[in-house]
Amino acid sequence: MKRYNNIFKKMLLLLLLAFSFGCSEDYLEKTEEYNIDSENYFNSEEDYYNALIGVYDILQSTYVNVLLGEIASDNTLSGGESANDVIGFQQVDEMSHTPVNDNLDDVWDWNFAGVQRANYVLEFEDKTDFEGRETIIAEVRFLRAYFTFELLKWFGPIPLKDSRFELGDETSIPRASTEDVYAQIESDLQFAIDNLDYTAPQTGRATKGAAMALLGKAHLYQEEFDDAAEVLTELIDNGPYALADFDTLFEQEGENNEESVFEVQYTGEEGAGFDCLQCSEGNVAVGFQGIRNYSGPVFEPGFSFNVPTQEAYDMFSEDDIRRDLSVLDIEAWSAETGATYAEGYKHTGYFNRKYLPRDNDNVGDANLTQPNNYRSIRYADVLLMAAEALNRGGIDDSQARNYLNEVRERAGLDEAEVSGSNLTEAIYDERRKELVGEGHRFFDLVRTGRAADNIEGFTAGKNELFPIPLEEIEFSQGNWEQNPGY
């Protein structure tokens, strides 16, 4: 028995030892994974590609930037059914918006969702190597720059982080300086330029050209005309882009054509509902600006938001082919085709024809699943930006005029012959006509200091930026300062 005792003592000692080693905190780290989740992803090229799709997905919800951006400008009025129909749109149109505005909140939330999804990939960018990884990372960085630039345009400088924001960051990471935000945008875009080709592996993905155009735009917004001119002229000289036929530019057949530098892709193949507008694969803005109770050829009905003003129609000359392709005169159209419609709130008689819903068999709710792609950056835009940089930077008026005239020519207009500040005015003027209804006007006016003169209700020193949503200010517990005037 004594012998057994010894054996048992030894066994017990062994057990004790085994467990004192085995049961260190390591034990807790060795768990078999609960699932494939956020922290153990990015193990293959496919994982990176799938996550990239996730970042692209958020582009679709930027419809609100376009729609609300246009409403904010002097091109259009809010419209809708009544003064209370989407009150956030109405307030922005009146320039009476406050930090409490659900639609501005959407702009904040959705673009930050894009930033967050991009940062998720970048946080794990070095985890797994494979051929073509730089391309995916470059696209992700392009998209981060895209969303960040949008946030900067709307809300001014924002908090920055190279990885995902985590709970608690809202009270500790301050709003960066404007310079820092631009610096990040520029470095992201430069990386994209260096690692992408002019042609994308799949239609709809970002290209070198898209990154160059966006970089030029970022420089232009900072009035860094030399930098802007350099990257934009290089793009014009070396890129594969050309102006296309304006007749079909905003039709289905005009999607992703030679003029398209970057285009947000939509489809009507998947259903959507009002409980999650950002979940739609369609262009929600299109249904929202459709003709109210429309019945007739070519178009489908919608909610009559974002209606162009008389002035926006009248700014075009008779012989400008863009006029009736950009702004639909519904009375004339109705007389011509026998179409019927209803008048909504702030009815002007005009609709944003570029992005009206076309007859198609998109699935329900058909108002939310219109397949019209948003032409985010067109070659015409690039030409006008290059012209503006060359002119305002005092670099080369003649080249600027050439670019301007390329756009005028396509519109069926005479060549402009002005220079100096007259050329600047001509470029501004052309820019408005060429890009009406596409969401650029408000920000062009703000960056060139002309907003207060043109937009009714615009308060200089305040309305250049939109207010940061009140709840965000509250979440930050004083960490983020509200924009001036709000």
Added chain:
Amino acid sequence: MNKILVLILFCIGTFSLQAQTFSVSGTVDEADTGLPLPGVNIIVKNTSNGVVTDFDGNYTINEVSAGDVLVFSYVGFLPQEITVDENQTEINATLKTDSEALEEVVVIGYGTQQRKDITGAVSVVSSETIEELNPIKIEQALQGTAAGVNVTPSSGAPGAGINVNIRGIASNSENGPLILIDGYQGDLNTINPNDIESISILKDAQAAIYGIAGANGVVLVTTKSGKKNTAPTIQYDAYVGMQETSRQLPLLNATEYGLLLNESYANNGQDLPYPNVSEVGRGTDFQDEVFETSPIMSHNLTLNGGSEKVTYSFGVSHLDQEGIIGAEKSDFQRSTARFNIGVDISDEFTFTANSIYTSLNRRSINENGLGSVLFNALNIPPTFGRDQEDLDGRLGNEIINPLSQIENTFNDYNLNKFNGSFSLDYTPIEELTFTSRIGYSLSNSKEKDFAPIIDYGPGKVFNNVRSTVNQNRINDNSYTYDLFGTYENTFNETHHLTGTAGMTVIRDWGDGLYATGYDVPNNSWDFADISLTTGTNDGLNNSAYKYDIRKLSFFGRLQYDFQGKYLVSGMLRRDASTRFGPENRVGYFPSATAGWILSEEDFLEDSNVISFLKLRGSFGILGNDEAGGAEFYRSLLDGEATYVLDGNLVNGTALGRIANPGAGWEEAEKTNIGIDLRLFNNRVDIAADIFREDRKDLLVAGIPVSGIFGGGAPGSGAPTINAGTTRNEGFEFAINYKENFGDDIRVGIGYNATFLRNEVTEVNGTEFLPGGQFGVGQPQPARFQEGFPIGYFYGYKTDGIFQTQEEVDAHPSQESLGAEASPGDIRYVDTNGDGVINVDDRTNIGDPIPTATMGLNLNFNYKNFDFTAYTYASLGNDMVRNYERNQPNVNRHAYYLERWTGPGTSNEVPRVTTGATSNVAFSDFYVEDASYARIQNVQLGYSLPETFLEQVGINRLRVYASVQNLYTFTNYKGFDPSASTGEAIGGGIDYGFYPVPRIFLAGLNLNF
């Protein structure tokens, strides 16, 4: 071979011849009374040779040699050893009662403690109580027997789950207590009640020794083991019985239904559906059709015994219960086999091993939901024939013939489980013991359900155009490894110290696999297996999951008493759990208890009234980690990531709901003050406790956070954050009285009561959490909201019925509830006084948590007869009547006979109409007081006389008859006021609960 056998036999033969043996007989009696003691164990020390005294205290033991020591032992008495002299053939023994019945040892977690020394709130349920209650599932034995424990069946269906809550509901998610079987993690659901020796329930900070898992209370189950130096005894227990529904609801018969429908249609200006009501008669009583009387039976066989060094206990059991609805379509079978062996390897080492094998089979019908069998039985009109389907679509999309529904229900669930433990105790010196123990639980289940091609009529949701069979396999495992040491010593005869320190490692892991097969051959259950299906289907036909949760804990406890009068203890546990993120994984849980035994003081020592008096108190911090999980601190990749490339939809991957790496456990702060009092020579035993629990850091889903976290993205959402606090306060009281009148009469009465107040004291970041369902398309009726009880019902307050149009006109408009009111409609209270009835007038209209629960239990023995009665009452629990489909042609509860039909006819039940009314809005009209008192179990037993049994070699034979759920006193209109889904938010909503059956049993207990 044969040679060896012969050799062995020869050796045994010579061995037995070596000593001269003889028989010893005698009588054992009780020292106090001089009465003979039956059932006393007599064993020859260090052998397995033993017998038990008969009813007259007589025994005869054979093969005794001179010098042998006879050990006499009996529970509640001090054992006695007598050495046998040469040729001494008669030995009488007198056993003295174990003067301190308080010496009873109670399991308290990582050790035991004498009952008198316990300073926490601990309830004990013994095997005796379990035997008297004869529960089918062990949870039932906790109802009404232990103060502070509330037991609610989720259904009366055989094998259905039963919820146990200790001292109320404190969490918005998991409220079930920690269950430990012989020290390891287990569950009560599968265990055979006959295998249990005792159950300790730790209700206060005493449970803090279990740290992060102890906040919901701890139930410690000790399984049966053999006793040293006892002769082998075999016990056979069996019963058979019949079950019937404890209730049928009064519904309208066909004529009454026809009249009501006519009135309802006429009130909306429609044609009468039954112009000739006189012809419809009584129609079909669908409750009679679905309910049936069905059998139950149980067998249980146990073998116990022990020698000087070895104890053993073996048991097997089988239970077979059919449902009172659908008979074999809702049944339950449980078979178990078990062993427990203890071995003293040496003076220093003791080894214990036990294992339980359980096999369960269960089939079930659709219950407690819209369109469940009983829901349909209540709503289908009595004008329908037994076999008639709703081919005209008169009853909407959910209601179908319940009999066809049962007929077309096919499923089967099977669970096989092994659990048990191995334990080694090492006692190097008397004062010190080390225990190394591993408990395990391995279970595998498989489930199959078959949906045949079926058409119940146009638009029915149960229609199935393609036969499918779903199958799953689930594998759940866990182990609990404990290593701890206990040091116990008394210094200077006054300082008694017990120190315990150790560690525990727990791992829970498992996986599940689900698959679906399409197109079952012959559309038949006989062929319902994926292996035989031939169909294909777009999309994913299978799924799986996997989990692995680990916990690493260290703990220490120090118990000290001075002269056995002043008791203090302190505990500290450190837990690390992988349910939480790496940066927030470790928690410390301290607690302390103290007690003062006043009856040991001089001023009470000689009291004739007070036999024992102790004041005790406890305070501690405990946790609940069950609410946590990796899904809170790590984000799943279930966000929407769909884009269009090359003109086609492509799917990718995106973050789901925002992760909260800081998500932590719920933390409970428990305070308890109690008193234990025994009066009149321990005949009256009283325990009373007041307690308070503040449960903080409840994990609340959907708390809005800054948009920078990307919660606005498709498929993402707000995170789950520790953001809620609740408070439970209450009072518990238990009194037991035992008295013997003469030799033949023994009486015992036990009463316990628990009073509870429950409130959500804080919810940060969101106004409330919704839960539950009412009707179709109506807002969720239950809420978790600051200032209200957990899961209170949120709806309109009513104020009778509008009798006249003038009354309607004088009242604020109710139009926003669905329709402008008419006379005969429910009048809602304008609670906010804004002159209009709308959603803002909704308010607290009840809650499902009882204010008081109590049990009253009686024992009465007269000679060979024994009688027990267990009753239980629950007061102040509300229930939502949700089994009435809001549809024009359904049948109604008979209270509609008292409906409003003109001014002055009714102020309770509104008019009937097929037109739009606001009467269907969720209001207190649908909330009922479901307080009830139930006679849970009545049992009458008779033990056959010893003289008779002796001749057939039986020690004990008792026969009994009992009735379970004999009667329920309640005003509740539904089937069963005791049922609840057990959800913290959304419990107490009745879609037609499967009532607990009334069971008539006849059984026997046989020992030999």
